[in-house]
Amino acid sequence: MKELDIGEVARRSGLPTSTLRYYEEKGLISSIGRRGLIRVFGADVLQRLSLIALGQSAQLSLDEISTMLDAEGQPDIDRQLLNEKADELDRTIERLSAVRDELRRVACCPAARHMDCSTFQTLLKAAGKGGSGKRTGKGDLRRRA
Numbered sequence: 001m002k003e004l005d006i007g008e009v010a011r012r013s014g015l016p017t018s019t020l021r022y023y024e025e026k027g028l029i030s031s032i033g034r035r036g037l038i039r040v041f042g043a044d045v046l047q048r049l050s051l052i053a054l055g056q057s058a059q060l061s062l063d064e065i066s067t068m069l070d071a072e073g074q075p076d077i078d079r080q081l082l083n084e085k086a087d088e089l090d091r092t093i094e095r096l097s098a099v100r101d102e103l104r105r106v107a108c109c110p111a112a113r114h115m116d117c118s119t120f121q122t123l124l125k126a127a128g129k130g131g132s133g134k135r136t137g138k139g140d141l142r143r144r145a
Contacts, residue, residue, distance in 0.1 A: 002043040003032065009041050013049045028052055028066055029073075048073040059085060 010017045023029045024039070029048055031039040048069065055065035060081075070076045102123060111117035 003040045004043055005035060006039040009045055012046055026062055026066065028062065044073060051075055
């Protein structure tokens with residue numbers, strides 16, 4: 001098995017050595033020894049780091065990722081967790097889409113001043129009541145739970 005020192009792993013992965021040490025501390029990766037004071041890893045650490053990066057791009061926390069890596073660094077995917085994350089992303093997309101739509105409506109307001117715009121006034125009232133300003137129909141704004 002080819003050995004890589006921490007500097008080489010950092011160079012190949014694009015991660016700072018401090019992140020690699022943190023991942024090791026959290027148990028996400030493990031060194032196979034030391035060359036003097038320098039940590040040494042097996043070449044398979046690069047694949048494990050790729051799995052970690054993939055998990056992070058899917059909005060998984062490091063703790064969630066750690067539960068999906070077996071002792072050999074192979075994926076042991078929690079399908080239920082992935083479905084829950086996908087549902088969470090759907091809710092976030094819905095919320096952000098509503099915010100985007102409201103920003104566009106306010107930006108296109110024909111009133112000379114936004115304080116004279118009825119759509120903007122409705123948004124202000126909804127925001128003042130803790131609402132997100134989600135539009136559910138023509139002129140109908142309601143608070144989201």
